[in-house]
Amino acid sequence: xxxxxxxxxxxxxxxxxxxxxxxxxxxxxxxxxxxxxxxxxxxxxxxxxxxxxxxxxxxxxxxxxxxxxxxxxxxxxxxxxxxxxxxxxxxxxxxxxxxxxxxxxxxxxxxxxxxxxxxxxxxxxxxxxxxxxxxxxxxxxxxxxxxxxxxxxxxxxxxxxxxxxxxxxxxxxxxxxxxxxxxxxxxxxxxxxxxxxxxxxxxxxxxxxxxxxxxxxxxxxxxxxxxxxxxxxxxxxxxxxxxxxxxxxxxxxxxxxxxxxxxxxxxxxxxxxxxxxxxxxxxxxxxxxxxxxxxxxxxxxxxxxxxxxxxxxxxxxxxxxxxxxxxxxxxxxxxxxxxxxxxxxxxxxxxxxxxxxxxxxxxxxxxxxxxxxxxxxxxxxxxxxxxxxxxxxxxx
Ligand SMILES: Cc1ncc(COP(=O)(O)O)c(C=O)c1O
Numbered sequence: 001x002x003x004x005x006x007x008x009x010x011x012x013x014x015x016x017x018x019x020x021x022x023x024x025x026x027x028x029x030x031x032x033x034x035x036x037x038x039x040x041x042x043x044x045x046x047x048x049x050x051x052x053x054x055x056x057x058x059x060x061x062x063x064x065x066x067x068x069x070x071x072x073x074x075x076x077x078x079x080x081x082x083x084x085x086x087x088x089x090x091x092x093x094x095x096x097x098x099x100x101x102x103x104x105x106x107x108x109x110x111x112x113x114x115x116x117x118x119x120x121x122x123x124x125x126x127x128x129x130x131x132x133x134x135x136x137x138x139x140x141x142x143x144x145x146x147x148x149x150x151x152x153x154x155x156x157x158x159x160x161x162x163x164x165x166x167x168x169x170x171x172x173x174x175x176x177x178x179x180x181x182x183x184x185x186x187x188x189x190x191x192x193x194x195x196x197x198x199x200x201x202x203x204x205x206x207x208x209x210x211x212x213x214x215x216x217x218x219x220x221x222x223x224x225x226x227x228x229x230x231x232x233x234x235x236x237x238x239x240x241x242x243x244x245x246x247x248x249x250x251x252x253x254x255x256x257x258x259x260x261x262x263x264x265x266x267x268x269x270x271x272x273x274x275x276x277x278x279x280x281x282x283x284x285x286x287x288x289x290x291x292x293x294x295x296x297x298x299x300x301x302x303x304x305x306x307x308x309x310x311x312x313x314x315x316x317x318x319x320x321x322x323x324x325x326x327x328x329x330x331x332x333x334x335x336x337x338x339x340x341x342x343x344x345x346x347x348x349x350x351x352x353x354x355x356x357x358x359x360x361x362x363x364x365x366x367x368x369x370x371x372x373x374x375x376x377x378x379x380x381x382x383x384x385x386x387x388x389x390x391x392x393x394x395x396x
Contacts, residue, residue: 005172010331010370012129013032013127013129013130013368013376015107016032016366017032017033017358019264019366020032020366023065023360023364023366024075025364026365027364027385028365029364029365029366029378029382029385029386030366030377031365031367031372031373031374031377031378031382031386032117032314032366032367032368032372032374033374033377034181034244034346034374035136035244035374035376035377036215036244036247036312036315036316036376036377037247037378037379038315038378038379039379039380040379041379043247043249044247046246046247046305046308046309047249047304047308048246048295048301048302048304048305048306048308049247049248049291049295049305050244050299051301052290052291052294052295052298055290055294056287056290056291056294058191058368059336061290063286064347065283065284066283066284067274067284068096068274068275068277068278068282068283068284069095069097069273069277069284070096070098070268070284070286070289071097071284071286071289071290071362072097073289073293073297074097074253074255074289074290074292074293074315075095075096075097075255075257076095077292077293077296077297078095078097078240078242078255078292079093079095079255079257081213081219081223082210082213082223082226082227082238082240082255083223083226083227084176084227085229086222087227087230087231088231089231089259089271091262092259092260092261092262092264092266093257093258093259093260094257094258094260094266094269094270094273095255095256095257095258096223096255096256096257096273096274096277096284097253097254097255097284097289098253098255098256098277098284099252099253099254099281099284100242100243100252100253100254101209101210101211101239101240101241101243101254101255102130102134102254103182103242103252103254103256103280104239104240104241104254104255104256104280105130105131105134105209105239105275106134106137106138107237107256107273107276108134108207108237109121109134109135109137109138109140109274110138110276110279110280111237111256111258111272111276112135112138112140112205112237113138113139113140113381114272114276115272116170117139117140117171118141118170119141119170119171119172119205120139120142120143120168120169120171120172121135121140121141121142121143121170121171121172121207121247122142122143122144122145122147122163122164122167122173122174123142123143123144123145123174124144124145124148124160124174124175124176124180125144125145125146125147125148126147126148126182126183126348126369126370127134127144127147127174127176127181127182128182129159129369130182131209131394133173135176140172143166144163145159145160145163145164146159146160146162147159147160147180147185148162148180148181148183148185148348148395149268149368150183150285150348150350151350153335153337153338153350154338155187155191156346157187157191157194158330161194161198161348164198164202165237165244167198167202167204168202168204168237169202169203169204170203170204170205171204171205172204172205172206172237173195173198173199173200173204173205173206173207174206174209175187175195175206175207175208175209175229176208176209176210176211177208177209177210177213177222177223177225177226177360178210178212178213178215178217178222178223178225178343178344179211179212179215179216179222179343179344179345179346180343180344180346181211181212181344181372182346182348182364182368182369182370182372183346183347183348183366183370183372184342184343184344184345184346184347184348185338185342185343185376186216186225186342186343187210187225189224189225189228192224192225192228192229193228193232195229195234196228196229197235199229199232199233199236200232200233203260205235205237206229206233206236206237207236207237207238207239208225208226208229208230208236208237208238209220209239209240210213210223210226210238210239210240210241211240211241211243211244212241212244212245212343212344212345213240213245214245214309214310214312214313215244215245215312215313215316215343215344215345215376216313216343217343218310218313219306219309219310222315222343223333226238230259234261235258235259235260235261236259237256237257237258237259238255238256238257238258239254239255239256239257240254240255240257241254242254242255242288242289242292246288246291246292246295246305246310248288248291248292251283251285251287251288252288253285253288253289253291253292256277258273259335263344301383304345311347311392312376316344316345316375316376319375319376319378319380319383320339320340320342320347320375322380323336323337323339323375323378323382323383323386323387324336324337324340326384326387327339327382327387327390329387330387330391331389331390331391331394332386334394336354339375344376345374345375345376345377346372346373346374346375347372347373347375348370348371348372348373349367349371349373350389351371351390351394353369353395355359355371355393355394356371358393359371359389359390359393362389362392362393363385363389363393365385365386365389373386
C-alpha cells in the first residue's frame, strides 16, 4: 500500500515554503504566507484574544463533543457580523462553524457536489489556488472567468461579464467578499449590483468567500457588497474565515452558511449540512469559535478587538502608501498607484514567473504565484528592499 507513491509535488505554495527553508541568506524576505506581521516581524496575538482566553479558562467549560455543525453561538455572531443585525437574510440562513474557511470551502464543495454534481464552479482568474483544488477534489467541474488585468493593474470587469455570459443554471459563481486574494482588487458596489443581476438572469448560486473582513476599508464597509448581493438573490453560499480577522490562524474557526429561499425547509438543509460535514471530518474544533464568541458577546472585548483590527488596517494602508511612493521613486516610469488603491493583504506585481524566480535567486525575496506580495507582512525596510529589487529586475 505504501510503495509506489505518486507525490503531490506541484503545489506552488508548498514548493515556495521549501525554497524559503533552503535559502540560508540572513536577508531573505518572505512575502508569501498570508499572515499579518507587526513592524518587528512578529505575528501578534490580539489583546482581546488573550483576555477572552483568560475568561474561557476561568469558565472551565466542558471539552465534550459539540456537533458537526460546531458552535452555534459563533454562527449567530458571525451571521450578524457579516450581514448586520437587521438584514432580512437572517430569516433564511442555516450555518455551521467549521475548522476555518478552508474547511468551509471544502464542505461547500461536497455540499454542492451532492446536490448538483453537474454544476460547474466558476473562479476568477487569478484566484487563491487552494479554492479550485477544494472543488475539483469534490469531483466538480471548474472554469475561470477573467477578473484582473495584471499588466494594467486593474479589474477586468468587461472581460468578467463576457465570460459570465456562459454561466448555466445551477452553476456556482465564486466571488471574494473583500480584499481579493491574490490581487487586492475589489468590486465596487455598482459592480456588485450588476453581478446580482447576472446571478438572477442566469439562475446561478453565488458563493461569497470572506477571509479579510476589516482589512480593507472597515469592518462594515468590507461586507457592503455581500450585504447588497444577499438581499437581491434567492440563494447564496457564504464562507467566512476568522483566521485573519481575529488573528487566530491555528485555532481554526470559520463559517459555512447557506442562504435559502424563504419557502425551503431550513430543517432539511441543516440536516444535510450536518451530514455533509460529519462525513467529511466528523466534528468541529471549538476553541477558536469560543474565543470569537467571548469577544463578540462582551462590549468591552468587542471594542478592544475593533480597535486592534482597525490598527491592523491602518498599518496596511500606510504600508501600501509607502510602498507606492518607494516603488515610483526607484522606478520613475512605473505607475504604482494600484498598490495604494487595492485593499487588504495582497497585491500582484507585474513580474513574469521567470522574473519572480530571479527575485528569489538574486534578491532572496519570495512571493506566491502571480508575484503576489503580502503587504501586511512587510516592514518599511523590506518594502525598500522590494522596490530596489523590482527596479533591478525590470531594468535587466
Ligand atoms: C480567500 C481565502 N479564503 C479562505 C482562506 C482560508 O482561511 P482559513 O485559515 O480560515 O482556512 C484564505 C486563507 O488564506 C483565503 O485567502
